[in-house]
Amino acid sequence: MTNPIFKRVLLKVSGEALMGNQGFGIDVAVADRIASDIADVRAMGVEIGIVVGGGNIFRGVAVASKGGERVTGDHMGMLGTVINALALATSLRKLNVDTVVLSAIAMPEICESFSQRATRAHLDAGRVVIFAGGTGNPFFTTDSAAALRAAEIGAEAIFKGTQVDGIYSADPKKVPDATRFDSLTHHEVLQRGLQVMDVAAVAVARENNIPIIVFSIHERAGFGQIMAGAGRRTIVTES
Numbered sequence: 001m002t003n004p005i006f007k008r009v010l011l012k013v014s015g016e017a018l019m020g021n022q023g024f025g026i027d028v029a030v031a032d033r034i035a036s037d038i039a040d041v042r043a044m045g046v047e048i049g050i051v052v053g054g055g056n057i058f059r060g061v062a063v064a065s066k067g068g069e070r071v072t073g074d075h076m077g078m079l080g081t082v083i084n085a086l087a088l089a090t091s092l093r094k095l096n097v098d099t100v101v102l103s104a105i106a107m108p109e110i111c112e113s114f115s116q117r118a119t120r121a122h123l124d125a126g127r128v129v130i131f132a133g134g135t136g137n138p139f140f141t142t143d144s145a146a147a148l149r150a151a152e153i154g155a156e157a158i159f160k161g162t163q164v165d166g167i168y169s170a171d172p173k174k175v176p177d178a179t180r181f182d183s184l185t186h187h188e189v190l191q192r193g194l195q196v197m198d199v200a201a202v203a204v205a206r207e208n209n210i211p212i213i214v215f216s217i218h219e220r221a222g223f224g225q226i227m228a229g230a231g232r233r234t235i236v237t238e239s
């Protein structure tokens with residue numbers, strides 16, 4: 001078996017990716033496929049924490065842009081991430097991957113609440129841990145939650161599984177001739193204003209010297225290939 005390049009990682013799964021071609025919500029076939037890639041990496045012996053986004057369900061700014069209260073919109077967005085976390089946990093359990101959901105917002109009838117101590121115990125026991133509810137605070141994003149949880153669990157890297165296969169000179173969805181970077185520093189991402197991940201998340205990763213690997217969550221087995229030292233991605237490191 002190929003040796004993984006990291007022992008413990010934080011995977012950020014794009015919420016938008018979960019909707020597949022539906023335009024909203026969760027395409028179970030997509031969730032199952034992503035879960036299968038995660039199961040393969042877990043089988044390599046890698047300890048995995050996961051943050052799932054909520055872009056397929058709700059973003060707080062959408063409420064604010066129509067005259068609603070931003071904080072309420074953000075609460076709705078965070079609840080959307082809980083729905084996604086439960087869906088991904090279901091897909092993983094179908095593959096017999098021992099998985100637990102920990103929420104930043106207490107909802108004990110549905111899942112455990114997040115604490116650093118509980119998380120480390122679950123990871124040490126070999127469970128995949130899915131962090132739901134973002135940071136638990138409005139005005140943040142699940143990218144920030146990913147960076148925060150990565151630092152809290154001592155992850156060696158943040159894998160951002162998103163809609164594109166790396167970081168480009170500009171948004172490749174808007175600028176077709178944008179060029180992809182193979183590697184960058186955290187400083188360069190911030191200085192060039194590359195918006196694949198929000199500034200707060202990159203700053204937390206930089207502060208804690210955690211590399212960020214941006215790859216396409218749509219690439220079947222892409223997560224495992226990168227974990228084996230290959231695959232298409234952009235890696236962000238301090239030097």
Ligand SMILES: Nc1ncnc2c1ncn2[C@@H]1O[C@H](COP(=O)(O)OP(=O)(O)OP(=O)(O)O)[C@@H](O)[C@H]1O
Nearest residue numbers: 014015016053054055162163167168170171195196
């Ligand atoms: N310089 C850039 N390089 C790569 N992608 C970029 C860049 N600038 C903007 N983007 C866009 O950023 C998107 C990722 O942002 P975002 O985190 O909001 O989406 P996501 O991963 O689908 O997350 P979620 O749905 O969970 O909120 C990419 O799909 C891409 O279109």
Ligand SMILES: O=c1ccn([C@@H]2O[C@H](COP(=O)(O)O)[C@@H](O)[C@H]2O)c(=O)[nH]1
Nearest residue numbers: 053054059060074077078134135141142
């Ligand atoms: O810490 C957090 C994380 C998320 N939110 C809200 O949820 C949505 C969905 O998250 P994405 O990162 O955009 O996928 C986000 O737009 C916020 O409204 C939050 O408030 N706090």
